[in-house]
Every structure is written in structure tokens, then in C-alpha cells.
Amino acid sequence: MKTDASQSSASDEQLVEAARQGDMGAFEELVARHRDKIYARAFSMMRNEDEAVDLSQEAWVQSWQRLNQFHGESSFGTWVTRIVINLCLDQLRKRKRQRTESIEEMDEETGGVERQMPAVTVNPTERLERGELRKKIDAALEKLSHEHRTVLVLHEFEDLEYKEIARTMDCSIGTVMSRLFYARRKMAALLADLKTEELR
């Protein structure tokens, strides 16, 4: 299906309204505009390309079905991002139910080796140029657990407050604060190339 020139210049609000009336071309234009952002959010949480593609596809299908529930309280892109985040969290929860809890997972709440770690004084943004820093951050995110990565993504990239994160992750604000704190400390150690063995 090809969209016409008028749709590519229409605002998101106009396209949403047209899509609500059944205009698939308008919805396709919305998908084209926001697909990379939605995929990027799914990938940052799942760290797997195929899963991220599947979940972002599912998010678009759900957003079509729920268009009448979008009231403009946020931008359309943000609204679909919330849908894909919830889908990712559902998927992560399903995986967690299938695994037995490991020592590493218990450390997420209590901090593990980061509890004793002295403050990292190296500032990673000083040493690295932008492209290198992005790669390093991406590699560091890869090494975090799902819970640590999720809370960082929601707070640092989605700018959610503690209570919104708690609602999204279905946990208490205290758990959010604990996970966020230890996720940040772990990131600091990874960005400074500190091996955890050195901290014992």
C-alpha cells in the first residue's frame, strides 16, 4: 500500500484521525514515521533483533486496534512506545517465570558487588567521542540484567518518574529506587572498564 503526498505532509494528529475512520494509508504513514523509534525501544529492552521486530510489529497491530483509546494526552509516538514497552515487559516476565532465580538476580535488589564499590571518579564523557561513547553504552547495556536495563531505559531514555516506572514494572517505588541505583553503579563500572573482580 502506498501513501499519497498529502499524507506525508499531514500531522500525526490528522493521520490518527484519518486512521480512526479506517484509512489504512494514514496508519501506514504513521508506522513509517515512528517505526525506527518503536523498534529501537524494543531492541534496547530485549537486546535481540528478531524479538524486537516481532514485538514492535505486535505493538503496531495493538495500536491500530486501540486507536479510539488514544486521546492525545501524549504524542502518538510516545503512546505507541508505551505499548511496546508493556509488550516487552510481558515477554520478560514470561521468561522469568520459566527460569529459577539465580544469585545474580537476587543481587539486583541488594546490589551485589556494587554495594562495596567506591565511587567511580572517571567521567566517561570526557574520554570518549560521541560515536565511541554510544557504542560503549550499548555494550554496557547488553551486560546488564533485564531488570536493571529496563529501569535505566525507562528512567534515562523515556524520562519516566519513579512512580510511573513502578506502575509500568509492577513493583514498589522502593524496588525502583534500588534497581535504578545499582543499575547506575554497574553502568559506571562498565563505562570505566572496571572489572568486577577488582572491586572485591
Added chain:
Amino acid sequence: MNEEAQFKLQAYLDGELPAGESAGVQEWLARDPEARALLAELQNTNAALAGHEAEVKLPETRDFFWSKIEREIGRQSVAATAPSRKSFWARWGWRGLVPAGGFAAVCLLALHLANPGAASAEFVPELELASDDMGAYTYRNQEDGLTMIWLYDRSSAAQSAQSSTPAILASK
């Protein structure tokens, strides 16, 4: 420094402290170098993350990705709009129960014997892959009714690179 203090420092950084507590944290920072060092670390990590998320793009063409979404929307809307049936009671009432029930049972048996594979009125495409290492993308072109299924090796780093799926080509 205990956990409660560390979390308070974090909340101060994130602007999540309850009203009136910021002044107390500022006084604490002025006299405690360990607290200042920890705050600096949290600030550095924040600054590193802010605006440095890796830019990733969806690894599928616009048309291909859209075709899968469109197909799934179509499939789900067909499943949702099954025709409604008139109330049996409105038509027949209690007196029609025996012949109508017998008629229905015979029809069901006949349908099963005539078409054992057709459990539902709507055809639902199926796909099964023999290995967890394989994946598939489905694309449907509405104009000519063509369904394309692209099979790929999940373990390959790039899907356009050389594939380790079983060889299909080579002449007889």
C-alpha cells in the same frame, strides 16, 4: 553510608525528593566528601546516558514491515467479526428442541465426515519451522495475491550474509 542515604542522594539528583528535604541533602553534601563523590559518579553516568542511546534502525524495508502488520490486522479483524446467529429460542422454543437438536448433531457428523480438516469456516495460514535456528518473514501482495515466505538462519549475524540453512539450489 547506608542504603537509605544512598537512595536519598539519588532521589535528590532525580528531583524526586519530598518537598523540604533538598536543603538537608545540600548541607550533608557540603560536609561529606564521600557523598559528593557518589553524587558525582551518579551525575557522570546520567550525563553519559543522556542523548547517547545507540541509534538503531528497523532491519526491514518499509513495505515488508508494513505488509506483515497489515496482514495481521486483517487476520485479527476477520477472527473478530464472526457472523452472529439468531436466537434458537426465538425461532423454535422448547417444542423444536428435539428435531432441531437431532438435525444439528447429524449436520455436525456430516461436516466432519465430508471435510475432516476444516474445523473453522475461515482459512488460517500455518507455518512450522523444523528448527529453532530458523526464522521466517511472511509478506503478502494484495494486488496479485502472492504470499512470499522468506526463510533465514537466525544464527547468522546479518541476514543478507551467507546462510547456513540447508542448501536448496544446485541443479539435478
Added chain:
Amino acid sequence: MKSIRVKCLFWAIVLLISMIAGGVARAADSLPVQMQLIWATNEPKSPDPKHKPVEADVAKLLENTPYRWKYYYEVHRRVEDVPGDRSLEKIVMSKHCALDIKYLGNHSGLERVQVKLYGDDKLVSMHKETLPLLLAGNAQNGTAWFVLIRKAPPGAKADEAKTN
């Protein structure tokens, strides 16, 4: 009331017999199907002189897919009457590729089939789809393979004899 019940049961039995008869007849239906193994490449010439460019209508189908190459060569073609009551098994398309295929009947004007794809004698995938169906994947050096399965056009059997 008793006569209505008797009449309902009578017509139900008639319906049962005719549907069984119809079902048996339907299961015996077959569909002429053409299967083509196609190689896609950006090189203007195939190293195998037996390969020939695909026909214009096939080229048009392939050009409307998301993955495109410049040239498409037919490697092998088979035309078979595919029955509805059992699978045609191990239809050999190449040294490495074979298909099982079964006709599942016509649904809303579209022919449906069940296809199993084998590579090196190992089952790769199973599909229940409408026709035309295109299975595809990567081959060596940036090329690709396609298996195009569609209802055989008129005169397809004669063409198969000419090309193979």
C-alpha cells in the same frame, strides 16, 4: 408436531448422505500445480547453460516482492496433478531440494495447499497457504533461491516437457 419432527429427521438423513457423497467427491479433487525452482542474481549470465530466464509473468510476480535482484533464472520446473486425499511426496526440484505437496481445496476462490520443503533430505518448513506461494531464502554470494508454487497455467504440462 410429530410430522414436523419426522420430516426434520428425514431431511437430516438426506443431507448426511449427500454431504458424505459430496465430501468423498471433494476429497478426490485434484489441482494441477506448477512448481519452479528459481535462482536470483545480479549477474547477467548464469554459469549453468541449462538455466534460462523466467517468463515475463513470473518476473513480474518476483519484482513485486520486497527483496529484488536483477535477473531470475529457472533452474527446474515440475507440473503435477496434486491430489486432495494424500500428499505427493519428494518432488525433486534439485540435488538438494524436494517438496511434499497436498491440495487442501478451494476457499473463497483461492486454492490452498500444504507444502513441506526439504533441503538435503531434512525437513526445513511446513506451510499451509493459498496460491500463488513463494518460498525463498539466501543462497551463496548474495544470490537467492525461490520456489514458486502456483496453479498450473493452461499448457503447462507441455511446457514442462520442453524445458526439463
